[in-house]
Amino acid sequence: MNIEKYAKYHPKSKPGVLLSETIHQIAGLLENSKILDIGSAEGSTIQWLESLFPDKYYFFGVDLSKTRIEKAISKKINKAEFRVGDAGNLPIEDASMNYVVTSQVIEHVADDEQMLKEIDRILVPGCGFQIDTVYKKWWAWYFYRSPGGWALDPTHLREYTDIDSFLSKFPKTLKVETVVLYNCYRSFNIIPFLWFLPDWLRILVPGYYTLFVLGRKL
Secondary structure, eight states, rough: OHHHHHHSSOOOSSSOOHHHHHHHHHHSOTTTTTTEEOOOOSSHHHHHHHHHHHTEEEEEEEEOOOOHHHHHHHHHOOTTEEEBTTTBSSSSSEEEEEEEEEEEEETTTTTTHHHHHHHHHHHHEEEEEEEEEEEEOOOOOOSSEEETEEESSTOOOOOOOOOHHOOOOOOOTEEEEEEEEEEEEEEEGGGGGGEEETTTTTEEEEEEEEEEEEEEOO
């Protein structure tokens, strides 16, 4: 799939979902701490975080799409820097970030274990992370086709079906502290002939969940 074409026709205007525990942890960071959003898209999550903590932190966003990064830069978010880069080879220095968030990204990357190793590499010891991704029951079905079969999104390379198996991919120095599942909802307007419906009009997708994993670098 052409990344830039997909970015053009599927902009991400909403910030990722951050748990209250995550917000609490970020709020407790020292002034001028560095926060990284992997798969930052057009910068909506960073823009929202900056509005919560104005002028308190430095923000960094990395996305594979040049189109999305250019849009993020155009927002001129205070104390924010955006870079084109791969989640498996982040353009970020070792042990330089004080918090990492990444929302609905790891299911898209070619090597999920390598992405987790990169998160481990760039985090300062003792600092935290939130990763969320798609989790589904074995019987769950959605109408898109992806390389792995029927999927919630046609760009998913995988959708996790076993939480323990997913957690086993984490490096030993990334300590998992919280695992939470929330029901998954999708807007009706993703269906082409219902494009005119408002984004808030959503339906529960049976068998699909958002899996949140929080922890810290040892």
